[in-house]
Amino acid sequence: MAQVLLENLSKVYPEKSGPGVTAVKCISLEIEDREFMVLVGPSGCGKSTTLRMIAGLEEISGGSVKIGGQTVNEVLPKDRDIAMVFQNYALYPHMTVYENMAFGLKLRKFSKADIDSRVREAAAMLGLETLLERKPKALSGGQRQRVALGRAIVRKPKVFLFDEPLSNLDAKMRVSTRTEISKLHARLGATMIYVTHDQVEAMTMGDRICVMKDGDIMQVAPPLELYNRPQNMFVAGFIGSPPMNFFKGTLRRAGGRLAFVEDNAKGSPLSIGLDEKLAAKSADYLDKSVVFGIRPEAIHDLLTVASPDPALTAEVKVEVSEPMGSETLLYLDTGATSFVARVNPTDRFEAGQKVQVTFDLTHAHLFDPVTEHVLA
Ligand SMILES: Nc1ncnc2c1ncn2[C@@H]1O[C@H](COP(=O)(O)OP(=O)(O)OP(=O)(O)O)[C@@H](O)[C@H]1O
Ligand SMILES: [Mg+2]
Numbered sequence: 001m002a003q004v005l006l007e008n009l010s011k012v013y014p015e016k017s018g019p020g021v022t023a024v025k026c027i028s029l030e031i032e033d034r035e036f037m038v039l040v041g042p043s044g045c046g047k048s049t050t051l052r053m054i055a056g057l058e059e060i061s062g063g064s065v066k067i068g069g070q071t072v073n074e075v076l077p078k079d080r081d082i083a084m085v086f087q088n089y090a091l092y093p094h095m096t097v098y099e100n101m102a103f104g105l106k107l108r109k110f111s112k113a114d115i116d117s118r119v120r121e122a123a124a125m126l127g128l129e130t131l132l133e134r135k136p137k138a139l140s141g142g143q144r145q146r147v148a149l150g151r152a153i154v155r156k157p158k159v160f161l162f163d164e165p166l167s168n169l170d171a172k173m174r175v176s177t178r179t180e181i182s183k184l185h186a187r188l189g190a191t192m193i194y195v196t197h198d199q200v201e202a203m204t205m206g207d208r209i210c211v212m213k214d215g216d217i218m219q220v221a222p223p224l225e226l227y228n229r230p231q232n233m234f235v236a237g238f239i240g241s242p243p244m245n246f247f248k249g250t251l252r253r254a255g256g257r258l259a260f261v262e263d264n265a266k267g268s269p270l271s272i273g274l275d276e277k278l279a280a281k282s283a284d285y286l287d288k289s290v291v292f293g294i295r296p297e298a299i300h301d302l303l304t305v306a307s308p309d310p311a312l313t314a315e316v317k318v319e320v321s322e323p324m325g326s327e328t329l330l331y332l333d334t335g336a337t338s339f340v341a342r343v344n345p346t347d348r349f350e351a352g353q354k355v356q357v358t359f360d361l362t363h364a365h366l367f368d369p370v371t372e373h374v375l376a
Contacts (some may be wrong), residue, residue, distance in 0.1 A: 001079070002191045004031040004054060004160030009061035011049050011215075023049040025215040026063065026070075027350050029192060036185050038206035040193045041238070046215040052163050054193065055084050067159060087164040090146030091136040097123075098132040101150045119300040122150040125184065142173040148182070153188070160209040162194040166201070178205060203227070211235050228363075233372040236293050236365065242329065245299070245339035247292040248369065251285045257311065258282065260292045260366070267335025273311030275361045281375045282366050290375070291367040296329070298363035299341035300357055308358040315356050321349045332357065 011024040024046040031037045039047045052058035054065055056077035064071050072080050084094045085346075091100050096121055105115045106206050123129045126146045136144055145165060152160055162181070166174045182205055196202055202209045211218040211226065211234070219231045230236035236244040247270060249262040254271070258279040262270035272292065274282065282290065302308060317336065320331040323345060330341045330349060343359060349355060366375045 002068045003066075004035045004159060004191060004193065005032075005066040006050070006054070006063070007066070009053060009060065009065065010062040010151075011046070011053060011058065012061045018086075023215055024053070027212075027215075028063075029210055029217065031064075031191060031219060034189050034191055036182075036192045036194065036205060036207045038202040038209045039193065039212060040197065040199060040202040040209055041212035041218075043141045043197060045212040047197070047212060048163055049215075050212075051084070051163055051193060051195050054159075055082055055161055056080050057084075068258060074269070080159075081157050081166050082159040082161055083152035083155045084161040084163065085148050085152050085165045087167050089144055089165075089168075091144060091147055092138055096133050096135055097128060097139070097147050097150075099138070100147055101154050104151060104155055112271075113174070115346070115375050118154040118156070119150075122153040125153065126150050126180070140173075141169050142177060145173075145177060146180070149184070158191060160190055160192045162189075162192065164196055165194075166196075167198075181205065199241065203239065209239075212236060229374075230365065231374055233291065233293065233367050236367075236374075240295060241341045242296050242342075243367075244293045244295050245337075246367075247294075247334075247339070249290065249292060251282055251288060251290050251366075253286060258286070259311070260268070260290065262292075262334060262336055264334060264336035268315075270314050270316075270334050271311075272314075272359055272361075272364075273309070278361060278364065278366055283365070285368075285375065289369045291369050291372075293365040293367060294356050294359055294361075295363045296342040298360040299328070299339070299343075299357050300360065301341065301347055301349075301357055303347045304344050305358050308356075312361065313356055313358045315354055317350045318351055318353045318355055320351060328356075 006027060008026045008028055009024060012020040012022050012027045014020045022174045041047055055062050058364050060073050064073050065078060123132055125260045128146055166177055169266045206223055208220060208222050209226055214304050219235045226239050247262050252259050252261045257275045260272045279351045316332045318333050319333050322329040328343050328345050330343050332339055332341060
């Protein structure tokens with residue numbers, strides 16, 4: 001069993017003068033045996049620091065790391081039964097692919113026969129069989145990254161740690177290597193913890209995703225739950241591309257129905273009649289400020305909607321229309337808020353034109369503007 005348990009884990013980097021830099025703030029997280037957990041968040045949010053504390057490469061300031069039920073705070077990295085793959089894979093330039101993969105096992109005094117079978121097995125998994133006698137400088141970036149993966153696989157560790165392993169690869173190579181790592185996870189049945197700042201990588205690879213911000217955990221959930229039920233505005237805005245649109249406004253009662261009314265002193269404010277589900281969640285917020293959030297794909301232009309509900313329809317101005325081929329991103333403006341809709345690629349719009357749009361509330365959320373938590 002290789003469950004990884006972080007309990008109240010924190011890290012303060014000492015400074016010459018001052019209280020130090022708090023990189024990780026007392027986080028608790030359970031990564032199940034054989035799970036693929038992704039840590040995602042913007043630059044500087046503490047992802048690498050967390051991973052390095054699990055690996056034993058960084059001293060722990062508070063709390064504990066348990067691997068397979070054992071507290072490893074004081075256990076040396078080499079004795080933790082983990083393997084780490086970094087962004088810059090740092091292969092030994094003077095060694096062949098075979099020797100690079102064999103090196104760690106040699107140090108650990110594995111027999112020649114054992115080393116050979118492990119290296120060949122890993123090479124076969126990664127499609128490196130024909131490259132075993134090459135030196136790293138004669139490999140492409142993607143091939144080098146696969147050797148770095150192979151070096152981790154031959155160790156047969158209980159836990160794999162990845163720190164942005166794909167960020168040096170070009171876009172196409174990233175996608176194919178991403179798929180390879182997912183396949184490896186299924187095949188090896190090992191626990192994997194994967195750090196990235198790329199939300200697409202997080203969504204496509206993770207069994208669960210842990211979203212971090214400023215050294216703290218914002219939400220831990222499977223990808224689609226994170227997408228469909230974000231707990232706060234940070235997660236709602238971080239996951240999804242283009243991100244969720246937010247409108248600031250007030251909850252009003254209009255004609256027996258609760259409505260979100262945009263703060264908009266300049267133009268005619270957006271008014272959106274709430275459905276029963278949203279109304280039930282926001283009953284305490286009548287006449288108070290709220291933030292209305294809705295994903296770009298839940299905003300439709302009236303060319304594609306047969307009989308729109310007038311309480312969910314508004315006239316807005318087109319700022320920019322970006323045809324992407326499979327869809328068109330329509331950048332719109334209410335006078336107070338800019339937002340984006342993902343519309344049918346055959347619907348044509350000109351900048352400056354007025355357009356009627358309708359909001360599909362099944363993908364809408366209301367947030368408290370102060371705490372930024374979703375209303376529940
Ligand atoms: N050795 C160090 N000394 C002082 N502060 C550090 C040190 N290493 C990291 N930090 C700080 O700790 C915070 C978290 O850094 P960390 O490297 O964990 O972020 P990250 O989420 O991995 O970011 P990135 O996506 O840029 O790699 C940052 O504010 C960083 O400046
Ligand atoms: Mg990092």
